[in-house]
Amino acid sequence: MALRHAVLAALLDEELSGYQLAKAFDLGVANFWHAQPQQLYVELARLEKEGLITGREVVQDNRPNKRLFRVTEAGLAELERFTSSAPRPSFIRDDLVVMVQAADHVDPAELIRQLGERAVFARAKIDLFDRLLHAMRGERSEADFLRTGTRVGPYLTCLRGLAFERGNLEWCERSVSVLREREHRA
Amino acid sequence: MALRHAVLAALLDEELSGYQLAKAFDLGVANFWHAQPQQLYVELARLEKEGLITGREVVQDNRPNKRLFRVTEAGLAELERFTSSAPRPSFIRDDLVVMVQAADHVDPAELIRQLGERAVFARAKIDLFDRLLHAMRGERSEADFLRTGTRVGPYLTCLRGLAFERGNLEWCERSVSVLREREHRA
DNA sequence: TTAACCATGTAATCCGTTACATGATTCA
DNA sequence: TGAATCATGTAACGGATTACATGGTTAA
Incomplete structure (x- = not known):
């Protein structure tokens, strides 16, 4: 139960598509976590189903449509809950x-x-x-x-x-x- | 395929039991990797089956017997191979x-x-x-x-x-x- | 007598990686 | 014409965590 909160935190300041998120998490530009695109699409689907984020379809010319996600009230509450829980210790694994x-x-x-x-x-x-x-x-x-x-x-x-x-x-x-x-x- | 090499590396300088390894990896004293005891027992069993380590039973008075493991020639060769392969990049996940x-x-x-x-x-x-x-x-x-x-x-x-x-x-x-x-x- | 330590494992579940799958557009 | 970018997913597998299971010894 860790990637979900990283995704929520990433969506706090801007609406992003799965693809945009994937770029950030994949390159490690989002220096606070790392994940593969596939994992993100799965996690986004789950978060939406649970009502922690909402997506809206954006129709584009000359390129595939995309879905932009933002955090809901419930999502923010979940983040608040997360920040009050004990984080597991971080270890080097290299x-x-x-x-x-x-x-x-x-x-x-x-x-x-x-x-x-x-x-x-x-x-x-x-x-x-x-x-x-x-x-x-x-x-x-x-x-x-x-x-x-x-x-x-x-x-x-x-x-x-x-x-x-x-x-x-x-x-x-x-x-x-x-x-x-x-x-x-x- | 990563823990196996951490275990091999840990056993290079001293013979250790699963329990001793577990303490080191669990507390993070072995600062180069981290793993739960359960995972180590499974990995040790696998490594032994593949001939990369060998265990010898040590009978003890007043406490349970233990098995001490050391790296075999094949294990050393595997480590050598590992150090020539591309390590995956390390990311913060905290x-x-x-x-x-x-x-x-x-x-x-x-x-x-x-x-x-x-x-x-x-x-x-x-x-x-x-x-x-x-x-x-x-x-x-x-x-x-x-x-x-x-x-x-x-x-x-x-x-x-x-x-x-x-x-x-x-x-x-x-x-x-x-x-x-x-x-x-x- | 209760907790901590020694000692080893199995099983279920969850998380993460790799492989597979599709298809349009833009730039070199 | 081929590679990179945009865009989204499913499926299989493997690695890691959590729960379950056992049982003797030592020190507070």
């Missing part, structure tokens, strides 16, 4: 970290390569998050925006995503330099 | 972050409470990781240990866990102070 755990028993050159690839990916996400944050706060300073802006929730979650990717990047760089130096000695 | 995404539409007092609780939890894990790292490197400095120590994999993954929890803590504290100040103005 293939790459498992690989590094085995570092002393596998080919270091492979690991260095993998860590390098992840670093590239992390840098791209950091750039993306920087741009998103700037777009949200406009010309205001961050401190000013967080004090007086109208929507700070998405900004705060984006800050978490940014810090997470910075953590990834630093750890990759550190690990590569450690493994490189040990290769030289060996 | 109830608390979803709650903060909805910050502008739900009760801020509740959020502040939740963030405070998570901060306490994060501090405890930071302490734990600090102690684990110290135990691993002994009297050596970190830099020295990473250059010349015999097992750096577990140390590096622990560093990732530490940085992750520090990121959690900082973000919780920052978010609390932002929400507090906005409450005052409202």
Whole structure:
């Protein structure tokens, strides 16, 4: 029971179609959760059936019609209930970290390569998050925006995503330099 | 196909029973993955059947017998294969972050409470990781240990866990102070 | 004597991923 | 002409959580 609330939270500020939601959740632009398009269409159908969201058909020329969803009163109440319940603790679950755990028993050159690839990916996400944050706060300073802006929730979650990717990047760089130096000695 | 490799990686340096593994994975002491005891017993049975680990019965007085597992040649080869394959990207998936995404539409007092609780939890894990790292490197400095120590994999993954929890803590504290100040103005 | 710890499992359910399926439009 | 984008779904499978099940030992 977790994706439903992520979807509700994503639909709070704007009406979105399944396709639009999917793009956000798939690319991880919605840095607070991740899901495949298929899962979203299923979840949207369920949420609508339960009355937590409503969809309206939008007819388009030259491209397929789409359905835009927004959160209902019942949906908002469900979110309110969710935010009062105990969140489960969050854990790292990352293939790459498992690989590094085995570092002393596998080919270091492979690991260095993998860590390098992840670093590239992390840098791209950091750039993306920087741009998103700037777009949200406009010309205001961050401190000013967080004090007086109208929507700070998405900004705060984006800050978490940014810090997470910075953590990834630093750890990759550190690990590569450690493994490189040990290769030289060996 | 992800837990199996975490289990293999965990068994590289020491023979462990299902129960011991479960404690590590459950508390998140094994900071590179997380799993429930039930899942581990199933996975251990599977891995043994496939010949990637072997178990030996250890008879004990005054407490139930246990089975200690270690990685076989085939298991090591499987890990080697795994570290050469593409890891799937890692995403944040955290109830608390979803709650903060909805910050502008739900009760801020509740959020502040939740963030405070998570901060306490994060501090405890930071302490734990600090102690684990110290135990691993002994009297050596970190830099020295990473250059010349015999097992750096577990140390590096622990560093990732530490940085992750520090990121959690900082973000919780920052978010609390932002929400507090906005409450005052409202 | 009650709770916590040691020790191992099965079964049901739910959540998430991968594969399958369709079809129009726009840009290179 | 082929790839990317827009747009929405179903089905099969596999991974993860929760509930159920058992039973001895140790410390408060």
